[in-house]
Amino acid sequence: MPRSPRLAAPALPRLPFAFGVCQVGAEPAVKAEVARLKPGWRFAFSRPGLVTWKTEAPISPDEPLDAVFVRHHGASIGRADNAEQVVALVAPVLQAAGVPARLSVFERDRAKPGDEAPGDSYGPAAEAVRRLVEAAFPPGALFAETRARPGDLVIDVVVAGDEPFLVGLHVHGPTHAPWPGGRPSFTLPPEAPSRAWLKLEEGLAFGRLPLRAGQVALEVGSAPGGASWALLGRGLTVVGVDPGDMDERVLRHPGFTHLRSTLAEVRRESLPPRIDWLLLDVNVAPQVALHQLRRLVSTLRGTLAGALLTLKLNDWGMARDVPALLARVQGMGFSRVRAKQLAHNRQELCVVARP
Numbered sequence: 121m122p123r124s125p126r127l128a129a130p131a132l133p134r135l136p137f138a139f140g141v142c143q144v145g146a147e148p149a150v151k152a153e154v155a156r157l158k159p160g161w162r163f164a165f166s167r168p169g170l171v172t173w174k175t176e177a178p179i180s181p182d183e184p185l186d187a188v189f190v191r192h193h194g195a196s197i198g199r200a201d202n203a204e205q206v207v208a209l210v211a212p213v214l215q216a217a218g219v220p221a222r223l224s225v226f227e228r229d230r231a232k233p234g235d236e237a238p239g240d241s242y243g244p245a246a247e248a249v250r251r252l253v254e255a256a257f258p259p260g261a262l263f264a265e266t267r268a269r270p271g272d273l274v275i276d277v278v279v280a281g282d283e284p285f286l287v288g289l290h291v292h293g294p295t296h297a298p299w300p301g302g303r304p305s306f307t308l309p310p311e312a313p314s315r316a317w318l319k320l321e322e323g324l325a326f327g328r329l330p331l332r333a334g335q336v337a338l339e340v341g342s343a344p345g346g347a348s349w350a351l352l353g354r355g356l357t358v359v360g361v362d363p364g365d366m367d368e369r370v371l372r373h374p375g376f377t378h379l380r381s382t383l384a385e386v387r388r389e390s391l392p393p394r395i396d397w398l399l400l401d402v403n404v405a406p407q408v409a410l411h412q413l414r415r416l417v418s419t420l421r422g423t424l425a426g427a428l429l430t431l432k433l434n435d436w437g438m439a440r441d442v443p444a445l446l447a448r449v450q451g452m453g454f455s456r457v458r459a460k461q462l463a464h465n466r467q468e469l470c471v472v473a474r475p
Contacts, residue, residue: 137173139194141278145467223277249285312346326472337357341383344367348360398417407445407448418453
């Protein structure tokens with residue numbers, strides 16, 4: 121597949137506004153986090169799942185923003201009521217850049233993850249707008265494929281009901297997910313015991329974790345078994361730790377073992393000699409979970425390839441504690457720690473840790 125043309129830095133416009141999309145309800149956490157990371161950005165306006173800022177100095181679309189609560193971000197170029205206005209806003213940029221762009225159209229969140237109405241989907245409305253915008257661009261202005269690659273100039277069109285579109289730009293880089301708006305198109309299989317299947321799949325993609333068939337995963341907080349089901353489907357052997365009941369289909373799987381226990385009660389001698397991956401998703405305060413987890417991790421260091429942790433936030437005020445929580449994860453011997461509130465997380469964070 122041909123590589124995307126490289127953008128020349130002088131060809132990129134500098135814009136006075138930035139935008140970020142997030143989970144509905146996380147807007148206060150986003151504002152507080154960005155105020156700490158970008159002291160020159162001043163809050164402009166917000167909508168559910170969307171926050172914008174006026175920047176002290178104009179920013180380029182390749183401005184990084186490695187924020188835990190911001191799922192997707194870019195420079196904001198303006199608002200548009202229709203496809204033709206989108207093209208009018210973006211055309212001068214494409215002409216100056218001299219390269220095609222990717223078109224990324226997505227809806228901002230309408231509800232908290234898991235609270236969507238039955239049968240609700242973020243696909244149809246965004247796809248209808250994408251077709252209109254794509255048809256309004258002249259031939260050759262856009263790549264045929266929408267999946268962005270590092271270095272691509274990407275046009276963001278944020279859709280929300282009858283509101284005008286927010287039009288933005290970003291240069292695809294390490295702080296951007298490959299999916300429009302940072303929302304993957306995973307579909308929960310009908311046989312999956314719970315939506316933890318979605319959280320596990322998105323977390324693995326976010327962390328780029330190299331799980332392989334034949335490895336052993338220890339999942340703490342496994343009931344009823346959505347994540348275990350996903351791991352078993354990948355060919356891993358899974359030890360599930362949870363005092364609650366597991367789904368019968370998971371229990372019947374030959375690769376699964378259930379330890380009816382809490383995290384605090386787990387002992388190393390009850391586990392297989394080799395544990396490759398550690399997963400945690402327990403409904404306790406993150407400080408308590410990490411305190412108990414530290415003891416367990418210390419016994420697994422000889423074989424552990426990495427961990428995927430879900431940390432619950434009992435209230436949004438706990439967002440200010442995230443840097444300290446991640447430092448505690450690093451203190452367990454994980455030198456590479458990343459965190460993000462992913463599209464399928466509720467009031468919680470996904471933390472990927474590698475030794």
